[in-house]
Amino acid sequence: MNWSNISEFFSMGGYGLYVWGSYGVTLICIVGEILLIKNRHRTLEKQYGLTHDINKKETTHETTS
Amino acid sequence: MAINWFKYSSPASFYSLAGKMIPFFTVIAIILLAAGLYVGFFVAPTDFQQGEAYRIIFIHVPAAWMSMFLYVVMAFWAGIGLAFNTRLSAMFASAIAPTGAMFTFIALWTGSLWGKPMWGTWWVWDARLTSELILLFLYIGFMSLQAAIDDPRRADKAGAIIALVGVVNIPIIYFSVQWWNTLHQGASVSVNQAPSMATTMLAGMLIMVFASWMYSIAVILKRTRIIILERESHTAWVAGLQKKGTVS
């Protein structure tokens, strides 16, 4: 166990800024990427719903006329 | 029984296969990540030379390896897509690019943050950092070319060509930067990790490497599924999916 208490852990032997700076940015990048994919998926589903309905409307229209 | 190589190359069957694989890889990625961080921060001793700053290695090295490895994998799939005209491999290549670019950025960012305490400046024209920067340009070139072309088929093929040309150039760029760096002797002392690494440090780093592998596989499969949906929206099997409401 290298650290006795929490504050020592965060100070990281004086290099806290650098270590947590890089870990923080990595976390942001990874979480950002996952959110981007989720968002892309949601817009896809929304857009999906539309295109799918349009297809349905069109097909019904053709059959009736 | 001949192996049917192309069974999973049809987007429909790959879609369901990927769907099953993603949770599996995500869980493994999380477990490995937790283990790697634990070993990295709590088991690995303090480095006699660099104190605690060396702990950045646990994300810098995996990110750097992943950025180079993913570019080669991307070029491989782009080449396969070009050669066999299989749409799915081209989709796979364009799914890999953003994750690879992200890892390159992380490698650059953590590299410069690690360089500050060790070499005294945020950015050092060290051969590896410079080639990593050029790799980022290659990724951006690939992604912007694919974004600029509307027709997906042409975008895949054009992207494949630039990826293959890029992958051929990576060793050339690396060695020319290496040569350039040694000529301008003003460069800094580069950090040599291998010899002075205690076993626990190495173990922590390797666990993180595998964690980044699992993470990349999960994310790339996820993005491939989305690209499949985007491109195959007109097909019947996707409409079928829609009815069942399982566009998960």
Add this chain to the structure above:
Amino acid sequence: MLIWIIKRDLLLAVRRQSDVLTTLFFFIIVVSLFPLSVGPEMNLLRTMAPGIVWVAALLASMLSLGRMFSNDYIDGTLEQMLLSPQSLSLLVLGKALAHWLVTGIPLVLMAPVLGIQYDLPGDALAILTISLLLGTPVLSLIGAIGAALTLGLRGGGVLVSLLVLPLYIPILIFGAGAVEASMAGVGFDAHLSLIGAFLLVSLVFAPWAAASSLKVSLE
């Protein structure tokens, strides 16, 4: 066939004098901008001269890459060329060499004059010219791949630079490095032989890659 293509493109270029001159003047202006920004101090300029001239040559040759295929693409002759029985890579090689003759050679001839502006010693000027002479065809050949890929795309001009600049970096390193090495009295032949190697490799592979890119772009 190759000679025919080069002759044809040179004829087209001669008819449109402005293209040749714009690239040349762009090169001159860019090179002359640096002393204004960095200051007239001669020692500093002398050390920076190889890099400045080479980067300017890179940008100047990239500037005119867009026009390599686009004129033929617009009026349809490129499609005819694709359909012709001649091998496409030979045709692309001809176009790239014509582009080199139109843009590369003027840069090579102008470089020593600009080198004097930077007070480069005599032998460094010679090495600068030779390295540019060897390097600029590689720029045109690799640029042909970028031009073929971004044919007919909106914002193609910027995209070409984004695609092609990372691939120019080795040539830039060894081109500027050769001149610097000769100024420092260190052996420069390694650099020149490497640029020669790049030239030979790109002479073989670039036309083939550009030809397949053309097929992709024109499908």
